Amino acid sequence: GGLVREEIRLEVRLAGYVRRDGRQWVAVCPAVGVASQGRDRADAERCLQQAVEIWFDSCIERGTLEQAL
Numbered sequence: 001g002g003l004v005r006e007e008i009r010l011e012v013r014l015a016g017y018v019r020r021d022g023r024q025w026v027a028v029c030p031a032v033g034v035a036s037q038g039r040d041r042a043d044a045e046r047c048l049q050q051a052v053e054i055w056f057d058s059c060i061e062r063g064t065l066e067q068a069l
Contacts, residue, residue: 010056012056014029014032014052015029015030015031016028016029016045016048018041018044018045021037024037024039024044025037025039025040025044026044027044027045027047027048028048029051029052032055032068034048034051034052034055035048035051036048036050
């Protein structure tokens with residue numbers, strides 16, 4: 001038996017905010033409790049997007065997405 005690979009595509013829009021904290025920029029997505037930081041505003045936003053994607057991937061892999069949302 002071969003390995004069956006399933007692809008799931010989600011398009012989700014979540015609110016977040018970015019603020020300066022000293023020399024760092026902090027980005028937060030309160031809806032899923034994920035935060036990240038970056039060197040500048042754009043970097044913090046990019047890092048937050050990656051962190052939220054990893055959060056979703058993790059929930060899907062564990063089968064906990066429905067209860068997490």
